[in-house]
Amino acid sequence: xxxxxxxxxxxxxxxxxxxxxxxxxxxxxxxxxxxxxxxxxxxxxxxxxxxxxxxxxxxxxxxxxxxxxxxxxxxxxxxxxxxxxxxxxxxxxxxxxxxxxxxxxxxxxxxxxxxxxxxxxxxxxxxxxxxxxxxxxxxxxxxxxxxxxxxxxxxxxxxxxxxxxxxxxxxxxxxxxxxxxxxxxxxxxxxxxxxxxxxxxxxxxxxxxxxxxxxxxxxxxxxxxxxxxxxxxxxxxxxxxxxxxxxxxxxxxxxxxxxxxxxxxxxxxxxxxxxxxxxxxxxxxxxx
Ligand SMILES: Nc1ncnc2c1ncn2[C@@H]1O[C@H](COP(=O)(O)OP(=O)(O)OP(=O)(O)O)[C@@H](O)[C@H]1O
Numbered sequence: 533x534x535x536x537x538x539x540x541x542x543x544x545x546x547x548x549x550x551x552x553x554x555x556x557x558x559x560x561x562x563x564x565x566x567x568x569x570x571x572x573x574x575x576x577x578x579x580x581x582x583x584x585x586x587x588x589x590x591x592x593x594x595x596x597x598x599x600x601x602x603x604x605x606x607x608x609x610x611x612x613x614x615x616x617x618x619x620x621x622x623x624x625x626x627x628x629x630x631x632x633x634x635x636x637x638x639x640x641x642x643x644x645x646x647x648x649x650x651x652x653x654x655x656x657x658x659x660x661x662x663x664x665x666x667x668x669x670x671x672x673x674x675x676x677x678x679x680x681x682x683x684x685x686x687x688x689x690x691x692x693x694x695x696x697x698x699x700x701x702x703x704x705x706x707x708x709x710x711x712x713x714x715x716x717x718x719x720x721x722x723x724x725x726x727x728x729x730x731x732x733x734x735x736x737x738x739x740x741x742x743x744x745x746x747x748x749x750x751x752x753x754x755x756x757x758x759x760x761x762x763x764x765x766x767x768x769x770x771x772x773x774x775x776x777x778x779x780x781x782x783x784x785x786x787x788x789x790x791x792x793x794x795x796x797x798x799x800x801x802x803x804x805x806x807x808x809x810x811x812x813x814x815x816x817x818x819x820x
Pocket of ligand 1: 574
């Protein structure tokens with residue numbers, strides 16, 4: 533199974549938001565990392581066939597998705613960023629409604645809905661109206677509905693927004709157990725989310741793929757470039773003008789800064805192992 537994005541370019545008016553993006557997805561979990569406005573949602577909408585690109589095409593198993601629209605929809609699950617719920621539906625009724633839209637009916641649909649509601653931890657509130665759900669509960673319902681047809685391709689746009697740490701752990705377990713032999717694409721701003729879950733990361737910057745690979749591979753880029761050093765508090769602002777600083781820790785003797793620099797920044801700087809958050813800052817420096 534493979535999903536290929538071939539030379540996708542998308543413009544809104546005369547602004548290019550995706551610029552000749554190509555990628556080949558095979559089964560696995562892919563994390564799309566990008567700053568606000570990098571083009572993640574636009575890319576997802578095009579992959580889902582909800583929006584047309586100006587140039588390029590998407591192929592599922594070597595055939596344009598536009599030429600197999602009905603079949604493609606049947607193997608696709610999508611959680612959009614601005615997912616709309618019907619507040620007067622109960623969680624279970626909503627799931628049954630989505631199931632029927634996907635062509636699932638009767639006992640099979642009910643069993644699938646109930647199983648998924650258990651998996652996302654909404655079993656005990658399944659008969660409550662959605663208007664009474666918390667943000668995290670609504671988000672979990674959104675994740676459940678995206679999985680209703682046991683999709684081959686699951687696309688989740690910012691799935692962990694509104695989830696508390698415990699819910700995030702559950703989410704990761706759910707996706708990991710679901711993902712074997714499937715293509716899962718997810719976007720998030722929460723770098724640690726991707727660090728735990730994704731097999732491969734795609735860094736999208738200003739509509740172009742800046743880099744891709746496993747975390748280990750990507751971190752090689754900033755190996756020996758992350759430092760910790762103790763500096764006087766009054767120097768912090770000046771240093772932050774010059775270096776990308778990923779953390780400040782205030783102490784009695786001054787401030788320990790974690791910063792990214794190809795050269796050793798100060799005589800007392802100690803090299804530390806890079807983590808994905810350092811890499812994110814390296815790619816998306818403030819203001820970029
Ligand atoms: N319908 C639209 N018309 C015009 N510009 C748009 C439209 N939708 C998105 N944009 C612009 O396109 C760019 C990419 O937006 P997109 O939502 O794809 O990015 P994103 O990476 O998903 O951002 P975020 O993480 O903030 O959701 C942004 O600059 C956005 O303002």
